[in-house]
Amino acid sequence: MALLEATNLSISFGGLKAVDNFNIKIEKGQLYGLIGPNGAGKTTIFNLLTGVYKPTEGQATLDGTVITGKKTIDINKAGVARTFQNIRLFKQMSVLDNVKVGLHNHYKYSTIEGILKLPSYFKKEKEMDEKAMSLLKVFDLDGEADYLSSNLPYGKQRKLEIARALATNPKLLLLDEPAAGMNPHETAELMDTIRFVRDEFDMTILLIEHDMRLVAGICEELTVLNFGQVLCQGETSQVLNNPQVITAYLGE
Amino acid sequence: MKTKSRRLGKNTKNDLITYGIVIAAFVVAEVMQATGSMSSLLRGLLVPLCMYSILAVSLNLTVGVLGELSLGHAGFMCIGAYASSIFSVCTRETITEVWIRFPLAILVGGIFAAIFGFLIGIPVLRLKGDYLAIVTLAFGEIIKNILGSVYVGYDANGVYVSLESESSLAMGADGTLLINGPLGLSDVPLDANFIIATVLLLLTLFVVLNFMNSRSGRAVMSIRDNRIAAESVGINITKYKLIAFTLSAFFAGIAGVLYSHNLGYLAAKSSNFGYNQSIMILVFVVLGGIGKMRGSVIAACILTALPELLRELNDYRMLIYAIALIIMMIATASPKANAFWEAHSLKKFISAKKENKPAKEVQ
Numbered sequence: 362m363a364l365l366e367a368t369n370l371s372i373s374f375g376g377l378k379a380v381d382n383f384n385i386k387i388e389k390g391q392l393y394g395l396i397g398p399n400g401a402g403k404t405t406i407f408n409l410l411t412g413v414y415k416p417t418e419g420q421a422t423l424d425g426t427v428i429t430g431k432k433t434i435d436i437n438k439a440g441v442a443r444t445f446q447n448i449r450l451f452k453q454m455s456v457l458d459n460v461k462v463g464l465h466n467h468y469k470y471s472t473i474e475g476i477l478k479l480p481s482y483f484k485k486e487k488e489m490d491e492k493a494m495s496l497l498k499v500f501d502l503d504g505e506a507d508y509l510s511s512n513l514p515y516g517k518q519r520k521l522e523i524a525r526a527l528a529t530n531p532k533l534l535l536l537d538e539p540a541a542g543m544n545p546h547e548t549a550e551l552m553d554t555i556r557f558v559r560d561e562f563d564m565t566i567l568l569i570e571h572d573m574r575l576v577a578g579i580c581e582e583l584t585v586l587n588f589g590q591v592l593c594q595g596e597t598s599q600v601l602n603n604p605q606v607i608t609a610y611l612g613e
Numbered sequence: 614m615k616t617k618s619r620r621l622g623k624n625t626k627n628d629l630i631t632y633g634i635v636i637a638a639f640v641v642a643e644v645m646q647a648t649g650s651m652s653s654l655l656r657g658l659l660v661p662l663c664m665y666s667i668l669a670v671s672l673n674l675t676v677g678v679l680g681e682l683s684l685g686h687a688g689f690m691c692i693g694a695y696a697s698s699i700f701s702v703c704t705r706e707t708i709t710e711v712w713i714r715f716p717l718a719i720l721v722g723g724i725f726a727a728i729f730g731f732l733i734g735i736p737v738l739r740l741k742g743d744y745l746a747i748v749t750l751a752f753g754e755i756i757k758n759i760l761g762s763v764y765v766g767y768d769a770n771g772v773y774v775s776l777e778s779e780s781s782l783a784m785g786a787d788g789t790l791l792i793n794g795p796l797g798l799s800d801v802p803l804d805a806n807f808i809i810a811t812v813l814l815l816l817t818l819f820v821v822l823n824f825m826n827s828r829s830g831r832a833v834m835s836i837r838d839n840r841i842a843a844e845s846v847g848i849n850i851t852k853y854k855l856i857a858f859t860l861s862a863f864f865a866g867i868a869g870v871l872y873s874h875n876l877g878y879l880a881a882k883s884s885n886f887g888y889n890q891s892i893m894i895l896v897f898v899v900l901g902g903i904g905k906m907r908g909s910v911i912a913a914c915i916l917t918a919l920p921e922l923l924r925e926l927n928d929y930r931m932l933i934y935a936i937a938l939i940i941m942m943i944a945t946a947s948p949k950a951n952a953f954w955e956a957h958s959l960k961k962f963i964s965a966k967k968e969n970k971p972a973k974e975v976q
């Protein structure tokens with residue numbers, strides 16, 4: 362059974378069919394790419410998969426259970442975590458605290474225990490700190506743990522968002538244009554990091570990206586979206602050589 | 614993991630400095646009182662200073678930590694004052710020990726205010742946008758107007774409530790009037806004093822600061838910074854907003870307890886529980902620094918004491934007050950000033966003193 366399966370997923374805003382009959386199957390451990398021109402509906406698909414929008418038609422299942430229609434926080438608890446195209450960090454909080462918010466549902470103590478600073482507070486906080494630091498290390502952010510997250514350079518903010526998403530211990534990680542705004546060097550580094558995350562955490566990753574080198578370099582399968590509809594789906598090399606795709610998206 | 618413990622230590626140290634300032638101010642005030650060098654004017658201000666500090670810190674929890682604007686903080690204070698005063702008046706004969714009665718009154722005042730905070734929060738905090746400001750503003754005014762005009766009495770047959778007049782209560786001959794309309798409660802036991810008020814301020818700071826450094830506090834701040842992202846990592850938005858707002862109302866209620874038990878009477882008016890008061894508390898919060906609890910205490914104390922202490926200067930009073938406001942605004946809100954405080958912090962000063970050798974430029 363596929364880890365993520367969407368069938369006939371559709372949503373319209375007013376008269377606009379932003380996503381129309383979207384189908385996808387992603388197996389566990391896959392690195393899957395979602396590409397298409399601006400306004401094709403890629404981010405909207407992420408919003409459908411994470412409960413920000415409810416589909417007008419169709420459904421999506423994670424590990425066999427339906428997730429569409431559920432609330433965002435329940436979908437996250439079920440195992441879907443994401444990053445955002447327009448970075449959404451907790452700006453006035455430290456880099457470390459951003460990740461610790463991601464750990465919220467995995468290291469628990471009550472509000473009262475926290476206010477009274479009971480032993481459980483110190484124990485769990487220490488565990489959270491260690492876990493958060495180890496995640497930051499993966500993204501080479503451990504040196505900036507105490508920084509205000511908004512003071513990080515752009516590329517590192519994107520990495521921090523991934524670290525925060527991973528902290529929720531997801532089965533499926535959705536990355537919305539993770540390389541946007543990065544220079545070629547940072548992008549190359551990010552590719553290694555994404556591969557590392559997949560291998561190290563046994564993660565399944567669906568990513569939206571415009572950087573074709575990144576997509577061609579790390580994605581095993583691709584779906585091309587155009588005007589809300591699937592244009593082409595399949596193995597990366599085949600999709601990128603598809604004449605339809607070349608005219609609609611890649612070629613000039 | 615060095616970074617971690619260092620960070621935890623930094624927060625703790627900062628909080629300890631805040632407690633230290635409050636305790637130091639308390640000791641100074643006590644010494645001044647003991648040596649007779651404190652004017653009666655200032656002596657009368659001691660409990661109100663603590664009260665306004667508690668109000669500012671608790672409102673800062675809503676405004677600075679939760680990131681919601683509340684314009685009805687005085688309403689929660691009003692509820693705390695009335696609930697606790699009724700409790701104290703009714704139990705004055707049965708619980709004669711002040712050290713039992715007053716802590717109970719504090720709890721009653723805090724809990725009643727918290728219940729109202731919770732009930733208002735349920736519908737309003739679910740909404741996205743600035744609804745809380747509008748609803749709390751209305752709430753504060755309604756509470757003040759109702760409690761400022763209600764007549765409550767009781768006799769052997771039960772409790773009577775009327776909004777018209779004492780006589781319309783139609784109590785039996787044995788009836789006792791509890792709340793006398795606009796005249797309120799005329800005889801609240803004077804259970805509050807400077808020591809208790811200081812302890813309550815420290816308690817408020819302790820709870821609020823620890824809350825901010827805890828898992829729940831982080832959840833609340835994450836909602837403030839980015840609601841959508843907080844949801845995406847599994848934070849229960851409504852739950853944590855409600856916790857913060859209820860806690861904020863609880864301490865406003867406690868400030869209300871101090872208010873009536875310090876004055877000895879209680880009557881809801883525009884001047885004590887109206888929206889002017891709520892705005893005043895908001896001014897303390899904004900000038901002291903949004904999200905900065907120590908700043909709230911300092912701003913509340915300066916802005917409460919200053920107009921009183923300047924009374925003798927009559928003509929120049931408001932001028933000096935206005936200048937003080939502007940200076941505080943510049944000192945706390947401008948980025949340049951923030952950078953200045955960072956660069957000239959006490960810690961830097963001390964560590965610079967320690968390393969009094971020529972600075973090593975390289976590395």
Ligand SMILES: Nc1ncnc2c1ncn2[C@@H]1O[C@H](COP(=O)(O)OP(=O)(O)O)[C@@H](O)[C@H]1O
Pocket residue numbers: 374379397398399400401402403404405406
């Ligand atoms: N909440 C919304 N309301 C109205 N239109 C929307 C909304 N969200 C997305 N759209 C529209 O849906 C289309 C797809 O947008 P999006 O998914 O963001 O594209 P992209 O593929 O660039 O990520 C766009 O035309 C956009 O304007």
Ligand SMILES: [Mg+2]
Pocket residue numbers: 403404405446
């Ligand atoms: Mg997009």
